[in-house]
Amino acid sequence: MSDIKFTDRRTGSNPLFLRDEEIREGVELLFYAYRDHVSDPDNILRKQGFGRAHHRVIHFVGRNPNINVAELLKILRITKQSLGRVLKQLVDEDIINQRVSTEDRRQRLLTLTDKGEELERILSEPQRQRFARAYREAGPEAVAGFRKVLEGLINEDERRAILDKITRS
Amino acid sequence: MSDIKFTDRRTGSNPLFLRDEEIREGVELLFYAYRDHVSDPDNILRKQGFGRAHHRVIHFVGRNPNINVAELLKILRITKQSLGRVLKQLVDEDIINQRVSTEDRRQRLLTLTDKGEELERILSEPQRQRFARAYREAGPEAVAGFRKVLEGLINEDERRAILDKITRS
DNA sequence: TAATATACGTCAACATGTCTGACATAAAAT
């Protein structure tokens, strides 16, 4: 501990930046950012009788049109029984459409209905605004760093596949 | 910056980097990173009969020794009845210690017991490792950007207070 | 000092989202 205490931990310019304190602050920042980030759609959905589970389904079906149930389960890491209830509600409410795959007629492919697309837009709007603000305030280089670290936080064995999926568009 | 369409969106060097796609990818990355990040302690705790709620309490009491109940509720954004159940278990299991504040004898100040400190260490270890790996791979500048963006994602009206608390040490 | 407000605990009832386990069906793969 010679002159380390004089380096600014927050700039990350300290070669010992991997120290506990730096990391703990990252963990906490992530908690608060995520808490606020998900609170937006949570509040909207509660008024409609849906919850966070519904939002995740809407989000990932929106992002992955024609996804099948098994793949959706893998992403969400829940059981099919859990998904079943939520999915049934969304289908009943005409948010999500199920249709039989032509290639494999066992599979049910999921898409958002028009109503679902609309709801998705409403739900993601405040999140996009929040990100837009954060990105704007932080600047392009910070955004690049943000993405880089997030990628590194993802499980190594799935990272490649996830990144391919996300940036496939 | 005339030929914007040739800039690489992912480097953030594009002045139009706020576009939907860029933001959408950020939202997704955040989801996956957070999902994996919280899965570590989740798995450990399940074996001990605790859940994610217990982890959050352990974490924030650990980070805020002598926090009182009202403040903890504000952080967690749950009701005192919800907290009550979890807290009672943690006190019964000698993970958390409650004592009456000398300044205001209505308040119960919460701290981790030695056993609680030990458990906290076990729980946060894989998270710290995950962060250490991600930070190492991404480099100091990326880490600075990561933090900057996360800060921007936090609700504006609470940001200052949260940052003060996190970096107060 | 008396009245009120605050911090906390607790009981009850209920909603949601998750789980495990078991079983059924249709379709694909062997």
Added chain:
DNA sequence: ATTTTATGTCAGACATGTTGACGTATATTA
């Protein structure tokens, strides 16, 4: 023809959250 896969569903349980109501000790204020 048999087995495996993708999905759905029923039943029962648990974890975590909610509202609402009430009690108690202590602090604050009129």
